[in-house]
Amino acid sequence: MAKFLNTSATNFYLEELIKNAKERLILISPYLRLNDRIKELLEDKNRLKIDIRIVYGKSDLHPDEIKWMQKLDYVRLSFCKNLHAKCYMNEAECIISSLNLYEFSQVNNNEMGISVRKYEDDDVFKDAYEEAQRIIRISDEVRITLDEVKVEQELAEASQNEESESNNFSKLTTSKLAAKYKLKTNDLLDKFVQKGFLTLSENGKHFITDLGKSVGGEFRSSQYGGYFLWDENTEI
Known part of the structure; x- marks a missing residue:
């Protein structure tokens, strides 16, 4: 039954x-x-x-x-x-x-x-x-044919791009901010959803809210995908 x-x-x-x-x-x-x-x-x-x-x-x-x-x-x-x-x-x-x-x-x-x-x-x-x-x-x-090395290179370039953006704007990416507070990136994203800085769509993607923007959050896009920047003193 x-x-x-x-x-x-x-x-x-x-x-x-x-x-x-x-x-x-x-x-x-x-x-x-x-x-x-x-x-x-x-x-x-x-x-x-x-x-x-x-x-x-x-x-x-x-x-x-x-x-x-x-x-x-x-x-x-x-x-x-x-x-x-x-x-x-x-x-x-x-x-x-x-x-x-x-x-x-x-x-x-x-x-x-x-x-x-x-x-x-x-x-x-x-x-x-x-x-x-x-x-x-x-x-x-x-058919999964994408070259593994190419993926690793693209991810590395994306990471470098995020770090460059972070330095240019005196802000931290989500992963950098999470490291500052000794958290996993996903745990910090969950906290920001709870605080209302981000929303989570049905397909699992995060979007920044007006409240998130008001505390200095930004969304940046590149050819490798999107990421968020936060003021380094953002409270969690």
Whole structure:
């Protein structure tokens, strides 16, 4: 019988679903932005030569995701236009949920979902599996061919560009400000969201608010992406 999952249960069951995969793993989520825990679990399944299919729907792959994907021999990546479904399944269990992969472990969100086990609800599981296969069939498989060295060079240039901007304007990038307060960059971003300096969109991107600008925050863009600058005395 299907089991209802709240936010914490969805995170727990998804982690268990990935860990328990013995033959195959299908992850369908519009946004492909994986945290370290998900990457660690998938790397373990890759070492065990488990067939992993990931389908995403937003064509804004971050270089870090590309670089990471290149190292996994048993992961196949596909792009599906207009994808909004969030479905995660192995050979024995399926989770259908509001949870995007990038939101995994973010227990401050309010999520709902259901878990279906093949041996309990074979018909429902079969229908979900067939729909997942249909989505895979209509998706375009992505060939990860971006040169790893080139990615590293671009990221290095982006970092140098940020540092240069920071020096020119007597301000600190988010990572530099986080280091000053001995915090991780993501933790500082979360604090700035809580203080109202930034907002977080549905696809996991940060945007500066008027309040953030009033305390000296700025958004800067370059060919390698965008970043924020802050007054070095910004209170957290």
